[in-house]
Amino acid sequence: MTLISNTDGTTIPNPATGLTVYHNGNAAMDAGLYTNVGTPIAPNWTRGAIINEYQGSLIKKIKYEGTSPDATKTVQIGPVEFRFSPASYTVPEMRFLSTLTSNTLVNYHSGQFVHSTASPPTIAYQSQNRTYTAANWNVWQNVAFHATDGLNTLERNEIWLSIQNDPDAIYCVEFVILNKGTSNIYSIIATRY
Structure with a gap:
């Protein structure tokens, strides 16, 4: 059919x-x-999709070109959704897709990878916890490497996260911006393991 x-x-x-x-x-x-x-x-x-503790993963991704991020270009995977912030242009954001019935802890492990043609690439990591509630589940929240830090071209933010109410899954989300002349290519790649 x-x-x-x-x-x-x-x-x-x-x-x-x-x-x-x-x-x-x-x-x-x-x-x-x-x-x-x-x-x-x-x-x-x-x-x-066949995804369990022994096999499989689910990948969702989006790639688009523009002079600034498009708030309508999102990646939905599992109970969450990701995008580039339209206000801060290069800041990655996340929100839940449905109402939470209890407070939900999300544990983030962020990595920032910066490529430079003049020097070796730099890599930095940080971890943080954030609690989502029935009041803020659908509010876009910054998940950037630093609180207000966004990406530059030739930079990638990789976020590994676990969600308290989704204990069998681990998520890896990559946010990448590449320069293409007068515009940029924005990519979000989300994997659920």
Whole structure:
């Protein structure tokens, strides 16, 4: 079968929550097994992946070109979403995708890798904890290497994080900016292990 989109409620009218189908693939969605994680009235078809403590990972990524970051260009993986800040231009940010029912601790390990043609690359690390609450779960929060530090071109921030309410997963998110003449290439690559 071929689904129209990830919110398709026409191909299978009122699909049951948990219904899994094989989607043949189209321009909107890759082929694979999809499960309705929404409701029969508001379907949300999500592609399945085999990820457990012994095998597999899930990678989501985005790359786009522009003179400044685009707030609509995000990467959603697991319970969280990442983007470059539209206000601070080069600062990586994160927020949760759904309401938290309890305070959730996120542990970050950030690495900053700076490439220079004049000297050897520099690498620095730091760790921090941040608590997300029912009041701030959907507020974009800075996850930069330093509190207000963003990236420059030829620089990469890599963030490893664990989420208290998602104990079986480890996330690695890379934020990269490359210069391309009068514009930049912005990349966000998120992996869930």
